[in-house]
Amino acid sequence: MLAIEHISASYHQHTVLRDVSLSARAGEIVGVIGPNGAGKSSLLRVIGGTLAPVSGRVRLGNVALAHLSAVERAQKIAVVPQSARLPKAFTAGEVVLMGRTPHLPLFGAERARDYAIAHAAMTRTATLSFAERLVGELSGGEQQRVLIARALAQVTDPAISSGEPRVLLLDEATAHLDLKHQMAIWELVRQLARSGLIVIAALHDVNLAAQYADRLALLHEGELLVCAEPARVLTRKWLRRAYDVSAIVSAHPLYHTPMVALVAEERTATDEKDWTQTNTDKR
């Protein structure tokens, strides 16, 4: 269990998070949504340990993150960044192997075990087939898979029992991908979460968030407005409050997760009436 307790944080003398509390269980995907500058990335950076909170604490299992060294923290919590930050001249396998960094001495080299773990991580993410190719030659979706494999290799530790919580943080990991690859990545993430990882994902796309997250945390100007199941977060009221938009929320025809349709302000009055009318007619 990952517990974020009363976290406040600032960046360049600018408060980015105010008293945020939420928690996530193993096997769960928590989506962090909110407008630009709401504090999504800052929250992820606090959990990832690269932004120190001004007050409050993050607990993973029974330990406070502040009590862990940078290396110990990195063994349990991995970040999947956007693939734009990948150097292009490494092979995919070499990138995955770099996930083993926190398990190696600072000036040491990889051992056979690390190769085996990287191999396993690539098998699970279906990246093994292009392990030998240079990252620059891969498609955006493939690069993103490689970064997920790196994160998996990072939080795998055969010396520690599998019951210990492990966290994957995704920061807009699929924002630059096309629909098909977005979905493929999220199916993979869900599969990984169900195998026992805690997944916290910051996203822009609320419909994607609704479809894949078990719970959503809605941030606005550094404050957590609400954290609940998607159907209770993606409502007209909350969307108006956080994003300042008019929206109509319906349900996904198959999965019944909420689906958000935006409505232009000046056309709202008439169009919305029509829409309600048509729907009522159908029923």
Next chain:
Amino acid sequence: MSVRDRVTLARVHRTERAAAPAWARYHRSSAWLAATALGVIVIATVSVGIGSVYIPPLTTLRILLARLPLLSIHADWPSTFGTILFEIRLPRVALVALTGAALASSGTAYQGLFRNPLADPYLIGVAAGAGLGAISAMTLRMAHPTDVALWAVPLGAFAGALVTVSLVYALARVGSSTPTTTLLLAGVAVGAFAAAMTTFILLRMGQQIMYVMAFLLGGYSSAGWDAVLAIAPFTVIGFALMYLCARPLNLFLFDEEQARQLGIPVERVKLMIVVAATLTTAAAVAFSGLIGFVGLIVPHAARFVVGPDHRRLLPLAALGGAGFLMLADLIARTVIAPEELPLGVVTAFAGAPFFIYLLRRAKNAAFF
């Protein structure tokens, strides 16, 4: 440790190496290192033989081997050959090789650290600062030859380089990070200032200006074993420190946030790399003057061959730098013999076109 432990360890070591899969190129590039090392030896052997008195490579080898104990080699060469080789040619070639290795390896480190294919000791102003420090020390030494030791020149260079790099770093710092653009801009500005100061000191020098100018452009006419012994520790220690940081340096190619998230103490490692690269650059500048382009071309050539992993890249760049500069030096002292071209002129002649090629290619190429 018992013998059996040792055997077991050796076996584990062997199996661990065998376990390295094909996608990790790190273990596969040893052949390149060996080939380059061999090339360096060949260039060195040929290079020491060429000059006003020609010594054939095989004779050179036999003269060298004759110096070793336990080997009895009949000396059928003129006795002057030994003197020429040991007193004139060998120290010069050794100094050139060390300089090339120092500049190329520190160039590799700077490029990796700043994630910028055009970063080299010159672009970020370190070499200009080292030059200013060295010239200041030299001026002092000329005024008081007995009080100021030869060591003052490398110390002055190192101090100058360290002051420059700290200044550039402080100027370029935005919050807790150092963006590449501000770093390069600060480097160019501080470097230009140091160069202006150097010119000012030069103009005030009078009689000795030719000697110092020759130094600035990279001249070796006065190279002796004392210079080799003075540069060697700086180069070796600096390189060792950089090599220790080779794996963390790979992570800096992503970005500092990712390196930090992977548990690397970013600021400490960065400081270590900057100090090490500055140390090696300063040593090279102190004894060889300002020789451009080695720290830029050689790392790229090495990267092209073994990929971006600094654990292979740094040694290969060091060897390549040694070989490249020995070749450049051979050209410098033969094309207009008995006169000599400054070494910096030769490297710029080869380097400038390469630099332009890099700039043209930079738009769509993957350097790292």
